[in-house]
Amino acid sequence: MRWSSRNATDCSNGPISARCRHQRRLANGAVVVVAGVASTLDLDHLRAAADQSATLRAALLRHRLAIYAQIQQTAGCNAAHPVESRLAQCLLQTYDLSGCDRLVLTQESMAQMIGARRNSVSLVAHTLQQANLIHYSRGHIEIADPDGLSRATCECYAAVKARYNRLLCPRRLP
Known part of the structure; x- marks a missing residue:
């Protein structure tokens, strides 16, 4: 039997590929659980755009920080709750x-x-x-x-939600 678990849940406006900015291959995968619209962007184009835009670089960094924090919280949650x-x-x-x-x-x-x-x-x-x-x-x-x-x-839901609110989409999550 192959085991897997969710490490992070991304919002509909989140750049999935942002976490692979410095690598060609992902160490993990993404699964779509709710129908919606998605786009793909060539990694070289993303890099070029990020190199030219401090705003985009900051947005990608905020997204990465939110995802990393959620991964850490989820790992602890899966072990303890x-x-x-x-x-x-x-x-x-x-x-x-x-x-x-x-x-x-x-x-x-x-x-x-x-x-x-x-x-x-x-x-x-x-x-x-x-x-x-x-x-x-x-x-x-x-x-x-x-x-x-x-x-x-558990308290993990509020912690992750607060981090998302601070970093990514303050108007999206009430």
Whole structure:
């Protein structure tokens, strides 16, 4: 069995390739979990634009700092916190960053995102649904009560959200 887990969740306006500014190959991959529009940009063009624009360089640096902070927080969270709070955090981050309250996620993909077993995610999703925090049906999740779901998270959700607000998109996340 191959194990994987989510290290970071990026917002729709985040430059995924910014983290590879000085390298040709990525050490990791990106998975799209919410439908949307994406663009690609040749790395050499990105470098040239960043070399000419202090504003772009600063934006790329802020994005990289936010992603690194989230990776560190997620590693600690996965090691220290229960599946319930990790799943609630993952769902809320996806909700916050996508602007969508309806997510298409299977239990298997959620399990991979939080580094848990699928049957654990199934039990937790059922518990969250019983509490009317989410509505879940065969790969479709609706965030029914974001405030209630926020109370089910650990402190890691607020820490990551505050860092994103400071560095990236203060008007995007309330």
